Amino acid sequence: MAQSLSDTIANIRQYAVEGREIQEEQMDLDASGTEARLEKTIRELQQRVDEQEAALAESNTDLNAIAFASEDPRKKLKQLLAVTTAYKNLTSTTPYLPNKNKKESVLPALLAARNIRQTVNGTKDAIASTEEKIKRTESQLRVEEANLQDAHAITKAMKNRIERLRTHQIDRSAKTPAQLAKELIQAKRAQQETYDAKIEELTGAMNDFLNDHLSAMIAAEELGGPVVGDMVDPGEGELAAGFTRTGKTKSTKKMPSDSKRQKTIDQIWGSGKTVGDDEPMTEAEAAHDELRTLIEDLFLTLTGPGGGKAYHQLERDSAASRFLVRAKIAQFHPKNAKQMRLIDFGRELDD
Structure with missing residues (x-):
């Protein structure tokens, strides 16, 4: 056992020495003789091929016969034995390399x-x-870095929120129920004042929009003209002249008399509509008054005892009511087109 280990170590050392010598040896790559050496290597390889072909020819072996297994079991066994013997012989034989120990061959350089x-x-x-x-x-x-930053931001916000809630809880625990009730009432009053101011602001903006733009377009639709949005800001003269059956503006060269114009307004929006100093309303002013009144009635119905489910009874089918439905502000009753209500955006559209 010791002798075998010594022989193995000696072989390893010998291999290392030979490898170092081969590594240190300079390979001759003289370009002037490369072609000649390459031709010589090819000749040697071709000579080796010829020798193998001659040996195969002398053996009188039928390649077609041995290429496929025979159906005869005995011949098939002989073929397997021959193949096994050839495989064992080839595996123990060192591959042929022309002039492997000579510098004249370029095969090592090609392989490298x-x-x-x-x-x-x-x-x-x-x-x-x-x-x-x-x-x-x-x-x-x-x-991942972006996600980490988001996580840090969320964590920071949650910590701040927890700290505020803790501080609020400490403050509440240090106060009496009477003080808490008083603060709650004050907060509700402040909130109500804020809502009232916002409602007043929005109401003024709505009235300005109705007066400056929407009322004239609704009046035009009510008079037989185009629907709201198709004719932007129709003038008072166009409203006074009226519209044809096809919805186009009539000629303003021959304006109708004031009595005829007032009669048309009375027929559509009702008689007795006046503004300051009992002056008769124009078409746009009448449409403005009708739309504003309709919105107020719908709002009162929404906030009334019906709990948002009650409908307002319309006096007639008007351009104002149709516009509110088209604008998704109100909706008709599914079975009665003369009833409508505002859409409560805080609830489902359908009951």
Whole structure:
């Protein structure tokens, strides 16, 4: 056992010495004789091929016969034995290399060049693959960093919220029920005042919009003109002249008399409509008054005892009511088009 271990160590050392000598030996790559050496190597390889073909011819072996297994069991067994014997002989035989121990052959240089090129190509593929992986990793890293920042922000906000709630809870626990009730009433009053101011502001903006733009367009639709939005800001003269059956403005060269104009307003919006100093309303003013009154009635119905489910009874089918439905502000009763209500955006559209 000791002798076998000593022999193994000696072989390893001998292999290392030979490898170092081969590594230190300079390979002769003289370009002037490369072609001649290459031709010589090819001749040697061709000579070796010829020798193998001659040996095969002398053996009188039928290649077609041995290429396929015979149906006869005995012949098939002989074929398997021959193949096994040939395999064992070839595995124990050193591969043939022409002039492997001579510097004249260029085969070692060719094999080395092939290995170097394979190594270079493999390195290039590995570099490209690594660069792609680096890009994907960097992209994923940026996403993770963004997620981490969001998590930090959420954590900070939650901590601040918890701290405020804790402080609020401490303050509440230090106060009497009477003080808490008083503060709650004050907060509700302040909130109500804020809501009232906002309602007043929105109401003024709505009245301005109705007076400046929407009332004239609703009056035009009521008089037989285009629907709201198709004719922007019709003038008082166009409203006074009226519209044709096709919805186009009549000529303003011959304006109707005041009595005829007032009669038309009375027929559509009702008689007795006046503004300051008992002056008769214009078409736009009448439409403005009707729309504003309709919105107020719908709002009162929404906030009334019906709990948002009650409907307002319309006196007639008007351009104002149709506009509110088209604008998704109100909706008709599904079974009665003369009843409508405002849409409660805090609830479902359907009951």
